[in-house]
Amino acid sequence: MSKELLTVENLKTYFFTASGVSKAVDGVSFTLEKGQTMGIVGESGSGKSVSASSIIRLLPKIGKIVDGKIEFEGKDILKLGKKELLNFRGKDIAVIFQDPMTSLDPVFKIGNQMVEMICAHQDISKKEARAIAVEALKKVGIPQPEKRMDSYPYELSGGMCQRVIIAMAVCCKPKMIIADEPTTALDVTVQAQVLELLQELQKEMNTSILLITHNLGVVWKMCDTVMVMYAGKTVEYAAAETLYRNPMHPYTWGLLDSMPKLSDKVKEELKTIPGTPPDLRLTGTGCNFCNRCPYAEEKCRAEVPPLVEIEKGHFIACHRQNKTEKLARGEGKKNG
Amino acid sequence: MDEKKVILKVRNLTKEFKIKSHKLGEKPQILHALTDVSLDVYQGETLGIIGESGCGKSTFGKCLVQLHKPTRGSVEYQGENILGLKKGEMKNIKKEIQMVFQDPFSSLDPRMTAGKLVEEPMIAHKTEKDRKSRSKKALQLLQTVGLDIQHVHRYPHEFSGGQRQRINIARALALNPKLIVCDEPVSALDVSIQAQVLNLFNQLQRQYGLTYVFISHDLSVIKHISDRIAIMYLGRIVEICRAQELYENPLHPYTRALLSAIPPESPFEKRERIVLEGEIPSPIGEQKGCPLAGRCSFCKERCRNEMPGLCDRGDGHQVACFLYESK
Numbered sequence: 129m130s131k132e133l134l135t136v137e138n139l140k141t142y143f144f145t146a147s148g149v150s151k152a153v154d155g156v157s158f159t160l161e162k163g164q165t166m167g168i169v170g171e172s173g174s175g176k177s178v179s180a181s182s183i184i185r186l187l188p189k190i191g192k193i194v195d196g197k198i199e200f201e202g203k204d205i206l207k208l209g210k211k212e213l214l215n216f217r218g219k220d221i222a223v224i225f226q227d228p229m230t231s232l233d234p235v236f237k238i239g240n241q242m243v244e245m246i247c248a249h250q251d252i253s254k255k256e257a258r259a260i261a262v263e264a265l266k267k268v269g270i271p272q273p274e275k276r277m278d279s280y281p282y283e284l285s286g287g288m289c290q291r292v293i294i295a296m297a298v299c300c301k302p303k304m305i306i307a308d309e310p311t312t313a314l315d316v317t318v319q320a321q322v323l324e325l326l327q328e329l330q331k332e333m334n335t336s337i338l339l340i341t342h343n344l345g346v347v348w349k350m351c352d353t354v355m356v357m358y359a360g361k362t363v364e365y366a367a368a369e370t371l372y373r374n375p376m377h378p379y380t381w382g383l384l385d386s387m388p389k390l391s392d393k394v395k396e397e398l399k400t401i402p403g404t405p406p407d408l409r410l411t412g413t414g415c416n417f418c419n420r421c422p423y424a425e426e427k428c429r430a431e432v433p434p435l436v437e438i439e440k441g442h443f444i445a446c447h448r449q450n451k452t453e454k455l456a457r458g459e460g461k462k463n464g
Numbered sequence: 465m466d467e468k469k470v471i472l473k474v475r476n477l478t479k480e481f482k483i484k485s486h487k488l489g490e491k492p493q494i495l496h497a498l499t500d501v502s503l504d505v506y507q508g509e510t511l512g513i514i515g516e517s518g519c520g521k522s523t524f525g526k527c528l529v530q531l532h533k534p535t536r537g538s539v540e541y542q543g544e545n546i547l548g549l550k551k552g553e554m555k556n557i558k559k560e561i562q563m564v565f566q567d568p569f570s571s572l573d574p575r576m577t578a579g580k581l582v583e584e585p586m587i588a589h590k591t592e593k594d595r596k597s598r599s600k601k602a603l604q605l606l607q608t609v610g611l612d613i614q615h616v617h618r619y620p621h622e623f624s625g626g627q628r629q630r631i632n633i634a635r636a637l638a639l640n641p642k643l644i645v646c647d648e649p650v651s652a653l654d655v656s657i658q659a660q661v662l663n664l665f666n667q668l669q670r671q672y673g674l675t676y677v678f679i680s681h682d683l684s685v686i687k688h689i690s691d692r693i694a695i696m697y698l699g700r701i702v703e704i705c706r707a708q709e710l711y712e713n714p715l716h717p718y719t720r721a722l723l724s725a726i727p728p729e730s731p732f733e734k735r736e737r738i739v740l741e742g743e744i745p746s747p748i749g750e751q752k753g754c755p756l757a758g759r760c761s762f763c764k765e766r767c768r769n770e771m772p773g774l775c776d777r778g779d780g781h782q783v784a785c786f787l788y789e790s791k
Contacts, residue, residue, distance in 0.1 A: 344727075348731040386659035388687070389684060390711055390729065394688070394690070397666070401659075404657070
């Protein structure tokens with residue numbers, strides 16, 4: 129048995145808008161193993177969420193997967209029919225969205241929503257489904273689960289709602305959970321609780337988690353491997369420890385440096401990445417980071433850097449970082 | 465610290481909201497958003513205010529700039545209580561206390577250009593009457609916040625989040641304020657942009673000698689920008705001290721739990737988690753005892769019935785907890 133659960137190869141999702149083709153995801157590759165957690169980090173607009181929606185093929189009409197391969201347990205997801213797809217979503221892969229308050233329907237009781245979801249995927253009676261739902265709510269640490277089944281979403285706090293959504297996600301024992309910024313809308317103390325809950329459930333059921341976030345702290349806490357995205361492309365992909373100890377891509381350096389840290393001295397100047405992310409309609413002719421990169425050369429503007437494995441399990445897409453030439457971190461900080 | 469001038473003195477600031485009942489004849493319930501908040505803001509410093517959502521941070525900021533009318537208490541700005549002032553007198557003080565809001569997308573009028581947006585406060589307060597000098601000043605302000613002449617005639621939708629927040633800051637600076645209340649100014653921005661805006665705040669403070677009251681829920685941002693930090697829980701200040709000290713020597717049980725919940729800085733770091741049981745209690749209805757009593761592991765009988773006051777533990781480190789009262 130291979131350990132790989134999900135393989136994504138050179139995924140390209142474009143949005144065909146009135147003002148041109150926007151390359152939201154333009155070359156993303158990674159593999160996710162069973163029971164592992166992978167983090168996707170990047171700024172907003174870097175294509176994190178679109179990559180995730182592409183995996184479950186939940187794209188808006190103007191979005192199309194134009195190239196690439198997505199394999200889940202050997203199945204090619206891009207070739208699934210409508211019916212198979214419905215079964216695949218929810219049962220094999222569950223999704224937890226960012227805003228807990230809006231992902232539940234406000235006019236239905238929590239219990240009804242959970243039962244509806246369970247009945248859609250499993251061939252059981254409503255009564256049995258209800259029992260499963262209560263069990264799931266208990267598992268995620270909601271007090272008095274029987275009573276809470278009859279609550280409406282507005283009666284619960286944000287953290288509680290997120291627990292309900294996690295409970296819904298684990299009801300069908302999915303093989304993989306996509307968590308799209310699951311804690312961004314929550315406070316730090318609640319965030320810690322929710323993350324710990326996810327970790328516990330993962331251990332118990334051996335689920336894989338694809339965690340999308342922009343908070344590097346969350347990545348260090350949760351993830352085995354990390355993929356850094358910039359303007360629709362994978363720029364670096366490595367194990368979390370490797371990425372922390374030995375980041376290679378100039379964008380990753382910039383990202384790590386611009387995070388305010390608790391160990392910093394008070395009022396120390398933060399190192400920033402000058403400029404702003406590029407317009408996604410105009411990318412694709414060179415390295416997308418070249419206009420903000422202090423190390424950029426002629427070649428970076430003219431040629432798209434390929435994703436190469438520089439060490440075992442450490443992938444990077446940069447012209448100036450390869451086996452023959454190495455950049456030292458900090459060299460370009462003078463101008464940064 | 466002692467020689468520093470107090471620019472803003474807040475004493476026993478309380479804000480209660482009445483929640484109307486739907487039933488006829490039933491008394492309205494009271495939501496205690498702020499309870500007896502007292503603190504000093506010194507000239508030229510940054511006071512960070514931190515707490516979870518719903519703890520009254522934003523209400524506090526709005527009370528300072530008089531967007532809310534406090535129920536009780538006083539706010540003294542340079543020795544003058546600004547709560548009892550008439551409209552005309554208030555206008556002068558409003559010039560000196562400005563605010564920067566959280567959401568850069570909804571706080572700018574979409575039908576005004578960047579230049580006009582920065583001019584607007586000068587027109588409202590009649591500080592620059594001449595049109596030419598006004599637009600010249602607007603350009604200067606936009607340049608100080610890192611925008612350029614090409615941006616003057618653009619509309620808000622043409623700017624990114626970080627640039628919009630820069631326009632907001634330029635607007636706040638237009639009246640030469642002494643104090644700026646920043647309500648979560650960077651929480652809607654990406655990390656790399658957030659770092660740029662934080663640096664801008666620091667640079668402006670050095671340049672103009674500004675005082676900030678900086679409200680945020682992000683502990684690392686607050687730590688980065690503040691000289692002193694106040695921690696709020698359920699409408700009360702539970703601890704207030706110098707930024708460095710807070711992280712080295714947190715005293716209040718809530719502060720400790722809050723600090724332990726921050727995600728780690730590296731994959732190798734293992735942090736001891738202090739878990740608070742349960743959820744934040746409701747601020748509606750009568751408040752009795754320490755607000756943390758139901759979740760605190762050190763809770764004693766006294767905590768349930770009495771509210772601990774802020775007591776000084778030396779060097780300006782104040783904490784509201786019975787654990788530290790006698791010592």
